[in-house]
Amino acid sequence: MIFEQIATGGCQSYLVGCEATCAAVLIDPEFSQIDHYRGLLAQHGLTLKYVIDTHTHADHFSASRELGKALGAPVVMHRLAPAPYADFRLDDGDMLIVGNLRLKALHTPGHTRDSMSLVMDDRVFTGDALLIGGTGRTDLPTGDPHELYDSLFDGLLRLPPETRVYPAHDYKGRSHSTIGTEITDNPRLQKTERAAFVAMMQALDLAAPTHLTEALRTNMSGGKTVAQLLSEAAAKVPFMSLGELNERLGGNRRDLVILDIREKEAFDAGHVPGAVHLPRGQLELRVNSELPDPTVRILTCCEFGKISTLAAATLRELGYGRAAALDGGMKAWREAEFPLES
Numbered sequence: 001m002i003f004e005q006i007a008t009g010g011c012q013s014y015l016v017g018c019e020a021t022c023a024a025v026l027i028d029p030e031f032s033q034i035d036h037y038r039g040l041l042a043q044h045g046l047t048l049k050y051v052i053d054t055h056t057h058a059d060h061f062s063a064s065r066e067l068g069k070a071l072g073a074p075v076v077m078h079r080l081a082p083a084p085y086a087d088f089r090l091d092d093g094d095m096l097i098v099g100n101l102r103l104k105a106l107h108t109p110g111h112t113r114d115s116m117s118l119v120m121d122d123r124v125f126t127g128d129a130l131l132i133g134g135t136g137r138t139d140l141p142t143g144d145p146h147e148l149y150d151s152l153f154d155g156l157l158r159l160p161p162e163t164r165v166y167p168a169h170d171y172k173g174r175s176h177s178t179i180g181t182e183i184t185d186n187p188r189l190q191k192t193e194r195a196a197f198v199a200m201m202q203a204l205d206l207a208a209p210t211h212l213t214e215a216l217r218t219n220m221s222g223g224k225t226v227a228q229l230l231s232e233a234a235a236k237v238p239f240m241s242l243g244e245l246n247e248r249l250g251g252n253r254r255d256l257v258i259l260d261i262r263e264k265e266a267f268d269a270g271h272v273p274g275a276v277h278l279p280r281g282q283l284e285l286r287v288n289s290e291l292p293d294p295t296v297r298i299l300t301c302c303e304f305g306k307i308s309t310l311a312a313a314t315l316r317e318l319g320y321g322r323a324a325a326l327d328g329g330m331k332a333w334r335e336a337e338f339p340l341e342s
């Protein structure tokens, strides 16, 4: 078996491959690691058969949809997962066959209603139902401490004690544990009475995870994250550095239109000398009259260098084949003490 554990901060994902057939499965992929996963698949000569999300993640951006689409592998989730992009939905006890590997789904709700764990030979991928020295929280949408109690005490903890536990999160750099170790050492599992366990979970009072709303929005809908939108735009446009622009200011200005797309107040307070003002919100409305020549070289700039990337990508789509974006924004320009005009 080929086994790779890929950590992104505290998020853990797993690539499991069958050596004999070169078939592989990827569990809980994270969006920023897409190139990493593809590199590992290529490095091991594996073909991805399934991408699995153990549950609807509220704290990171799932790469399942993107990878599934790019590599032609179905996205697998539990039957109750709200994600419309899940191609293949499992029930408790269903088994996936990946080459010579067999992964059996256990429905382990509680952290979320759609949580499942995957048992494979000597190990179990527990998602956020069971963590090393902890459990998933039950206070996020569709969480339920009663269900988590059942999933743990009537489910996961009945697996053979030597079963290795690979969770979807670990913030302390540990790779895995075992069911036996968790039964004896996991503080939350010492509350073996249902009422005491539920009371403990309800009293945790945890801070909301970062990106909660964006992660739920994108993971439940298959929509894009803002970062994804930006990186897709960035892949379609060239950039110009602040220093390069500064050097070009003295030259023949007619061959470069510096397009400042911020709001009027920001533009009036200080802009690159000679910049033309066209706010992002009016770009498509005024582009025909303001930029009649599609062959002109355009450099978009904004406050932080993000929205200007979107604007440059839009301009390229509209046919301005020489549109580029400033690498950095007016904030960085001011901090570098480059010249301003107001």
Ligand SMILES: [Fe+2]
Pocket (backbone or CB within 6 Å): 055, 056, 057, 058, 059, 111, 128, 136
């Ligand atoms: Fe989670």
